Amino acid sequence: MHCTGRHFLQIPGPTNVPDRVLRAMDYPVIDHRGPEFAALTREILDGLGLVFKTSGPVVIFPSSGTGAAEAALVNTLSPGDRALVFETGHFSQVWRGIAERHGLQVEYVPENWRLGASDTELESRLAADPTHTIQAVVVVHNETSTGVTSRIGALRAAMNRVRHPALLIVDAVSSLGSIDFRQDEWEVDVTVVGSQKGLMLPPGLGFNAVSEKAIAASRSAKLGRSYWDWRPVLEQNRNGFFPYTPATNLLFALREALRMLHEEGLQNVFLRHDRHAHATRTAVKTWGLEIVCEDPREYSSSMTAFFMPDGHDADRFRSIVLEHFDMSLGVGLSKLAGRVVRIGHLGSYNDLMLAATLSGIEMGLRVAGVPHREGGVTAALRSLTQDVPAAQPIA
Numbered sequence: 322m323h324c325t326g327r328h329f330l331q332i333p334g335p336t337n338v339p340d341r342v343l344r345a346m347d348y349p350v351i352d353h354r355g356p357e358f359a360a361l362t363r364e365i366l367d368g369l370g371l372v373f374k375t376s377g378p379v380v381i382f383p384s385s386g387t388g389a390a391e392a393a394l395v396n397t398l399s400p401g402d403r404a405l406v407f408e409t410g411h412f413s414q415v416w417r418g419i420a421e422r423h424g425l426q427v428e429y430v431p432e433n434w435r436l437g438a439s440d441t442e443l444e445s446r447l448a449a450d451p452t453h454t455i456q457a458v459v460v461v462h463n464e465t466s467t468g469v470t471s472r473i474g475a476l477r478a479a480m481n482r483v484r485h486p487a488l489l490i491v492d493a494v495s496s497l498g499s500i501d502f503r504q505d506e507w508e509v510d511v512t513v514v515g516s517q518k519g520l521m522l523p524p525g526l527g528f529n530a531v532s533e534k535a536i537a538a539s540r541s542a543k544l545g546r547s548y549w550d551w552r553p554v555l556e557q558n559r560n561g562f563f564p565y566t567p568a569t570n571l572l573f574a575l576r577e578a579l580r581m582l583h584e585e586g587l588q589n590v591f592l593r594h595d596r597h598a599h600a601t602r603t604a605v606k607t608w609g610l611e612i613v614c615e616d617p618r619e620y621s622s623s624m625t626a627f628f629m630p631d632g633h634d635a636d637r638f639r640s641i642v643l644e645h646f647d648m649s650l651g652v653g654l655s656k657l658a659g660r661v662v663r664i665g666h667l668g669s670y671n672d673l674m675l676a677a678t679l680s681g682i683e684m685g686l687r688v689a690g691v692p693h694r695e696g697g698v699t700a701a702l703r704s705l706t707q708d709v710p711a712a713q714p715i716a
């Protein structure tokens with residue numbers, strides 16, 4: 322097939338990189354030990370604090386999100402430490418693997434992949450640990466394999482009810498910059514993020530937003546660390562520098578993306594994602610297909626995952642959509658492989674992009690012969706226009 326126009330990248334990350342951000346990267350590399358660089362670092366670190374909603378430091382690594390996850394563990398924990406990792410889906414499995422390979426004792430809290438981490442389960446597990454042998458609780462905020470968003474505020478409240486001092490480590494890779502996240506208010510100790518989703522950048526940067534408690538823990542943590550060590554980064558960041566060669570052009574991109582998020586206003590960014598998620602679910606339900614997330618309080622605003630009807634392979638459907646309409650949809654991961662399709666509606670995105678995405682899916686269902694009801698796109702368009710204020714008459 323010969324493709325014309327723009328490819329539709331509707332996987333739940335990497336997301337579409339806005340032209341403004343692409344242009345910001347198209348700039349000569351500068352001296353990473355010079356004054357222009359120090360000003361760049363300062364603007365970025367200030368802007369990131371507003372997005373994480375923290376007054377604490379944010380450590381930036383040239384890495385993917387998985388690297389930032391490893392950094393969160395090795396900076397705060399010691400071999401043999403106990404960590405509760407909530408099973409939410411594929412990405413909680415990734416966390417479990419990293420923790421186990423570092424010699425942590427992982428209690429993998431079994432959960433239904435269609436629901437978020439349970440605050441009552443957390444409370445009872447911590448209440449059963451009166452001598453505080455559990456050092457960390459690990460939760461994926463938005464489980465990108467299922468489209469389920471755990472309620473971090475409720476989990477923190479459960480920890481506080483039993484006055485348990487474990488560190489709260491949260492993976493916000495597919496939520497930050499798309500779904501409200503409140504590092505300080507929720508007393509999150511380490512938040513882990515990658516650049517390629519709500520921050521609208523190409524892949525290549527990893528982030529740890531860290532609390533004072535996490536920094537205190539890092540002083541006695543004994544897991545091996547060198548490249549991932551927060552201390553030299555925090556020390557050099559004070560002067561606007563890094564202890565290694567940073568990913569300069571990705572930092573130009575980050576500066577521009579942060580400006581864009583602040584120009585739109587974070588609250589408006591979240592509302593936009595909520596509207597697009599609601600319209601997407603309206604389409605999926607109208608088609609008569611089943612959304613993976615079972616609890617409407619936990620619906621993800623950054624992406625939607627839905628099941629293919631029995632007997633219809635999700636990967637065949639995705640390849641038909643790619644071949645006919647040049648659109649990439651997210652693959653089903655781990656035990657959802659072949660059964661689930663994931664729609665990314667996060668990052669640099671607008672109503673018409675969503676309308677086109679849903680049209681591509683509805684046409685794909687028809688071409689692939691997947692049984693469905695007509696009218697999903699029409700219902701989504703109605704949902705998108707319901708909350709648009711009527712145009713004011715020109716005076």
Ligand SMILES: Cc1ncc(COP(=O)(O)O)c(C=O)c1O
Pocket residue numbers: 334385386387388412461463464465466492493494495515524
């Ligand atoms: C929730 C979540 N955690 C972790 C990761 C891993 O990030 P990366 O692929 O950048 O290493 C991803 C990637 O999609 C993710 O969605």
